[in-house]
Amino acid sequence: MIDGCRGDAERPHLPELVLYFREGCHLCEDMEQQLRELLEPDSYRLRCIDIDQDAALRISCNARVPLLCLVPESAGHQLSSLVPGESPQNVSTGSTLVELCEHFLDLKAVRDALASYNRGFPSACDSPARW
Secondary structure, three states, X not given: OOOOOEOOOOOOOOOEEEEEEOOOXXXXXXXXXXXXXXXXXXXXXXXXXXXXXXXXXXXXXXXXXXXXXXXXXXXXXXXXXXXXXXXXEEOOOOOEOEEEEEOOOOHHHHHHHHHHHOOOOOOOOOOHHHO
């Protein structure tokens, strides 16, 4: 069972990763474990979705799990659908999930996506003159 998923409603400012998985899938468990071990725990939120709980997901993701996606910043938290491959869209912004990797963790792609997520926000180390 995937146990590292967290909703983290109290941390909406963090980028949200969506991990599509299947119970008993060792690749899925490996990817979730690698995310926990290789990324800072306060750098993202993780939502895990079992594809076998939804017929549309089972069809679109059957041979692709584990599949890791990023919910784009422009989507907020109002995605009307989270079905990869069908361009799930936010009704108000037209945002779609960004597919980062499938089967195996692409750490560079994930780190790049997380880094670009908040690129528009000044960091705590930036001086006001640089904003």
